[in-house]
Amino acid sequence: MNTAIDLRDLVVDRGGRRVLHGLNCALPRGSVTGVLGPSGSGKTTLLRAVVGVQIVTSGTVTVLGEPAGTASLRHRLGYLTQAPSVYTDLTVRENARYFATLQGRGSREADRAIADVGLTAAANQLVGTLSGGQRSRASLACAIVGEPELVILDEPTVGQDPVLRAELWDRFHAMAAAGTTLVVSSHVMDEAARCDRLLLIREGRLIADDTPAAVRASAGTDDLEEAFLRLIRRNEASRTETSPPPPPPSRTPVDGATETGTVTR
Numbered sequence: 303m304n305t306a307i308d309l310r311d312l313v314v315d316r317g318g319r320r321v322l323h324g325l326n327c328a329l330p331r332g333s334v335t336g337v338l339g340p341s342g343s344g345k346t347t348l349l350r351a352v353v354g355v356q357i358v359t360s361g362t363v364t365v366l367g368e369p370a371g372t373a374s375l376r377h378r379l380g381y382l383t384q385a386p387s388v389y390t391d392l393t394v395r396e397n398a399r400y401f402a403t404l405q406g407r408g409s410r411e412a413d414r415a416i417a418d419v420g421l422t423a424a425a426n427q428l429v430g431t432l433s434g435g436q437r438s439r440a441s442l443a444c445a446i447v448g449e450p451e452l453v454i455l456d457e458p459t460v461g462q463d464p465v466l467r468a469e470l471w472d473r474f475h476a477m478a479a480a481g482t483t484l485v486v487s488s489h490v491m492d493e494a495a496r497c498d499r500l501l502l503i504r505e506g507r508l509i510a511d512d513t514p515a516a517v518r519a520s521a522g523t524d525d526l527e528e529a530f531l532r533l534i535r536r537n538e539a540s541r542t543e544t545s546p547p548p549p550p551p552s553r554t555p556v557d558g559a560t561e562t563g564t565v566t567r
């Protein structure tokens with residue numbers, strides 16, 4: 303089976319509000335999918351649903367052939383949240399070794415993950431003394447140290463300089479070439495261009511699910527940022543057209559007037 307993630311009519315409510323409105327998509331294994339959309343559009347919620355930590359209102363989320371959240375998936379996926387989840391009173395290497403051990407791996411994999419995120423020089427530094435960007439990379443090392451089949455990364459490159467971002471993306475593609483499936487949320491358009499496939503979310507709805515080339519072609523522009531703007535406007539226009547006409551203004555009959563406006567005496 304070549305599908306890593308399958309969403310069917312996924313609906314999620316949070317805080318009494320509908321956040322995802324019936325998403326459908328199937329993501330292939332061994333690829334890098336970018337999840338893009340404005341702040342608050344539902345990217346993190348979608349990733350949480352795939353990881354299995356989000357209560358789902360209705361629909362199904364199937365991950366590596368199992369329902370999301372199934373215990374056996376825990377060792378098959380790595381999840382990087384937006385808030386770094388590493389121990390500040392341990393060094394980078396101690397953190398990586400700890401998470402490696404949890405995944406049945408050793409110090410070799412820990413050192414490799416540290417190198418993959420460009421932190422070898424800081425391996426013996428306490429995480430609590432790292433910069434924000436370094437701390438986020440330490441967290442990324444811990445998410446990938448178990449060499450999971452599926453890697454879910456929520457804005458992994460925030461706070462990283464362009465050279466490091468490019469290196470991280472090279473690493474993501476090397477992982478995909480080796481068969482790993484990656485889902486990466488981002489706000490950055492040049493990162494969208496690096497993905498094999500894009501999911502563009504707007505207000506909890508998927509408005510594009512395609513390759514970057516197909517997204518550009520469908521929008522009629524080579525500029526991905528402009529393409530997204532056009533797709534968003536097109537989506538808004540079609541929603542306006544299909545929404546029911548507004549109700550007529552309510553008229554409260556005044557004394558002596560009927561509903562039809564005829565004044566009676």
Ligand SMILES: Nc1ncnc2c1ncn2[C@@H]1O[C@H](COP(=O)(O)OP(=O)(O)OP(=O)(O)O)[C@@H](O)[C@H]1O
Nearest residue numbers: 316317318321339340341342343344345346347348
């Ligand atoms: N714990 C929560 N309780 C209630 N509502 C929430 C909660 N977390 C998120 N939301 C709401 O769900 C919606 C989607 O949030 P989500 O974090 O998925 O967006 P996002 O696209 O990841 O945003 P960002 O790019 O800013 O991280 C937002 O309207 C947000 O306010």
